[in-house]
Amino acid sequence: xxxxxxxxxxxxxxxxxxxxxxxxxxxxxxxxxxxxxxxxxxxxxxxxxxxxxxxxxxxxxxxxxxxxxxxxxxxxxxxxxxxxxxxxxxxxxxxxxxxxxxxxxxxxxxxxxxxxxxxxxxxxxxxxxxxxxxxxxxxxxxxxxxxxxxxxxxxxxxxxxxxxxxxxxxxxxxxxxxxxxxxxxxxxxxxxxxxxxxxxxxxxxxxxxxxxxxxxxxxxxxxxxxxxxxxxxxxxxxxxxxxxxxxxxxxxxxxxxxxxx
Amino acid sequence: xxxxxxxxxxxxxxxxxxxxxxxxxxxxxxxxxxxxxxxxxxxxxxxxxxxxxxxxxxxxxxxxxxxxxxxxxxxxxxxxxxxxxxxxxxxxxxxxxxxxxxxxxxxxxxxxxxxxxxxxxxxxxxxxxxxxxxxxxxxxxxxxxxxxxxxxxxxxxxxxxxxxxxxxxxxxxxxxxxxxxxxxxxxxxxxxxxxxxxxxxxxxxxxxxxxxxxxxxxxxxxxxxxxxxxxxxxxxxxxxxxxxxxxxxxxxxxxxxxxxxxxxxxxxxxxxxxxxxxxxxxxxxxxxxxxxxxxxxxxxxxxxxxxxxxxxxxxxxxxxxxxxxxxxxxxxxxxxxxxxxxxxxxxxxxxxxxxxxxxxxxxxxxxxxxxxxxxxxxxxxxxxxxxxxxxxxxxxxxxxxxxxxxxxxx
Numbered sequence: 001x002x003x004x005x006x007x008x009x010x011x012x013x014x015x016x017x018x019x020x021x022x023x024x025x026x027x028x029x030x031x032x033x034x035x036x037x038x039x040x041x042x043x044x045x046x047x048x049x050x051x052x053x054x055x056x057x058x059x060x061x062x063x064x065x066x067x068x069x070x071x072x073x074x075x076x077x078x079x080x081x082x083x084x085x086x087x088x089x090x091x092x093x094x095x096x097x098x099x100x101x102x103x104x105x106x107x108x109x110x111x112x113x114x115x116x117x118x119x120x121x122x123x124x125x126x127x128x129x130x131x132x133x134x135x136x137x138x139x140x141x142x143x144x145x146x147x148x149x150x151x152x153x154x155x156x157x158x159x160x161x162x163x164x165x166x167x168x169x170x171x172x173x174x175x176x177x178x179x180x181x182x183x184x185x186x187x188x189x190x191x192x193x194x195x196x197x198x199x200x201x202x203x204x205x206x207x208x209x210x211x212x213x214x215x216x217x218x219x220x221x222x223x224x225x226x227x228x229x230x231x232x233x234x235x236x237x238x239x240x241x242x243x244x245x246x247x248x249x250x251x252x253x254x255x256x257x258x259x260x261x
Numbered sequence: 262x263x264x265x266x267x268x269x270x271x272x273x274x275x276x277x278x279x280x281x282x283x284x285x286x287x288x289x290x291x292x293x294x295x296x297x298x299x300x301x302x303x304x305x306x307x308x309x310x311x312x313x314x315x316x317x318x319x320x321x322x323x324x325x326x327x328x329x330x331x332x333x334x335x336x337x338x339x340x341x342x343x344x345x346x347x348x349x350x351x352x353x354x355x356x357x358x359x360x361x362x363x364x365x366x367x368x369x370x371x372x373x374x375x376x377x378x379x380x381x382x383x384x385x386x387x388x389x390x391x392x393x394x395x396x397x398x399x400x401x402x403x404x405x406x407x408x409x410x411x412x413x414x415x416x417x418x419x420x421x422x423x424x425x426x427x428x429x430x431x432x433x434x435x436x437x438x439x440x441x442x443x444x445x446x447x448x449x450x451x452x453x454x455x456x457x458x459x460x461x462x463x464x465x466x467x468x469x470x471x472x473x474x475x476x477x478x479x480x481x482x483x484x485x486x487x488x489x490x491x492x493x494x495x496x497x498x499x500x501x502x503x504x505x506x507x508x509x510x511x512x513x514x515x516x517x518x519x520x521x522x523x524x525x526x527x528x529x530x531x532x533x534x535x536x537x538x539x540x541x542x543x544x545x546x547x548x549x550x551x552x553x554x555x556x557x558x559x560x561x562x563x564x565x566x567x568x569x570x571x572x573x574x575x576x577x578x579x580x581x582x583x584x585x586x587x588x589x590x591x592x593x594x595x596x597x598x599x600x601x602x603x604x605x606x607x608x609x610x611x612x613x614x615x616x617x618x619x620x621x622x623x624x625x626x627x628x629x630x631x632x633x634x635x636x637x638x639x640x641x642x643x644x645x646x647x648x649x650x651x652x653x654x655x656x657x658x659x660x661x662x663x664x665x666x667x668x669x670x671x
Binding site for chain 1: 357
């Protein structure tokens with residue numbers, strides 16, 4: 001299965017390139033739009049919540065601490081939700097090609113993954129510029145983002161492909177997930193700080209595999225600190241299971257997949 | 262000749278389950294029976310030899326496209342095996358995998374990659390593709406500005422850029438202008454001459470005769486007939502006619518000269534005898550001279566009470582191309598309520614203005630202008646005769662145009 005994907009690497013690369021170009025074609029601001037989107041969202045939250053949150057930010061007297069915290073979390077969540085949401089729908093989107101052209105179908109989520117990662121790196125570059133504008137200069141802790149990206153990708157890819165295959169047969173899954181992802185976003189400390197959570201809800205937040213991953217981004221970008229590696233293990237474990245499960249389901253569902261499209 | 266494509270005992274079943282949970286459970290070893298099954302193909306077997314062109318014909322829903330998809334590999338057969346010797350290229354739909362924002366060239370890289378070519382191979386093939394598509398400067402413009410014909414040209418050029426061992430074509434050649442259709446057909450013929458096998462689905466029975474060595478007729482997911490093009494196509498025509506009538510009856514036999522005689526219908530009225538006669542001597546003719554006056558005499562017997570009776574005639578050449586045809590509905594000679602047991606004589610007088618060759622008359626005794634509505638009897642090649650040219654200067658073709666050539670010296 002993986003071997004055939006490797007044989008199609010040229011197609012995957014060409015598609016990723018095409019995906020990026022297609023997204024920005026015929027709009028004047030081009031690549032700026034996808035950066036403006038998370039920026040606008042962060043701006044809104046900053047304006048609304050800055051006063052409430054700044055009092056709660058410990059040990060930092062930077063005026064921009066909250067926007068930086070917010071943008072870091074948003075970036076991590078953005079990568080996660082983009083891979084997950086697009087993998088969820090990719091088989092249905094590309095249904096007509098899958099019906100009539102014989103090619104390794106696993107290429108499709110791999111293309112999604114590749115183009116999401118490139119988007120993410122571009123976004124990080126933009127964020128870097130904005131941080132410097134705030135007078136917040138990057139440190140070596142930025143390199144911690146690389147394992148962070150890897151774990152987020154594994155997690156999102158696993159869940160996305162698993163549900164994406166099931167979604168071909170039961171289309172309610174995509175609808176359900178669009179609601180569920182909203183809940184998941186608010187159950188992850190992105191907009192708020194972990195310290196504001198009432199203790200009785202804390203176990204739920206700790207169980208969430210996205211909590212340590214978002215935390216990794218926030219620590220690295222805001223505090224210039226490395227993550228607590230122990231805290232990441234559940235996310236890695238969960239991600240590995242999701243990927244393994246998605247491959248099994250993908251393989252078992254393969255004969256039926258095109259029939260249901 | 263070696264077998265290139267072997268389809269053996271292939272069955273495709275589309276299953277419906279009461280709930281998706283049952284389907285999911287089946288992937289993991291449970292064996293829950295589906296609530297309903299639809300058999301798109303039932304136990305189909307056939308082989309295609311190297312360099313052979315085979316057409317699949319049949320009505321909508323007969324299972325033609327399902328077979329093509331299974332041979333292509335996008336749909337998996339429920340039972341049976343399909344083995345292909347060599348590279349397969351399928352044109353099931355033109356323009357799949359194209360992105361509207363990309364130029365023609367970029368799309369070749371993208372869609373070509375989807376077909377399994379490497380970028381380097383595509384770069385090498387690019388000049389040939391550009392040349393074949395003949396869309397000029399549009400090649401480097403986004404394909405959203407293309408006309409549908411240009412899109413078809415580009416897609417066909419890509420799909421046939423490299424000669425495959427098996428080419429699969431699903432009714433896509435009807436797009437594009439006639440110049441490009443010809444060009445596409447030529448390319449398919451070239452591939453065939455170079456040893457590619459062709460598997461084609463079409464509704465154009467003319468294409469079948471022009472291109473194919475063999476025809477497979479499918480009906481309700483099974484192979485109904487597999488054989489020479491004229492035999493299967495005539496059988497198919499008779500079958501469509503009888504679809505409308507309850508009583509299906511098709512008889513086929515081949516005479517000693519290789520002409521195929523197909524007879525079908527309800528036989529409520531039928532042509533008891535059909536003879537080709539010389540107009541003056543009234544003697545039977547089996548070899549006619551160009552320009553000879555002839556009479557086709559058709560004796561029709563009416564067996565049951567019928568509302569209307571129409572006699573249709575068709576003259577075809579050896580390859581099955583229609584030379585001429587009409588019926589008594591068009592000539593406004595419809596017989597209303599013919600008496601039961603009555604014998605009707607139809608004399609069709611004509612001049613044998615045909616080119617040298619072999620011809621066959623088909624007759625149809627029907628109740629309206631098409632044989633689809635009430636087909637009492639349809640007979641293909643009921644009278645077969647040869648035409649020789651002994652009286653006129655040598656000419657070729659199927660029509661004796663009686664042209665005069667005048668030469669004026671200036």
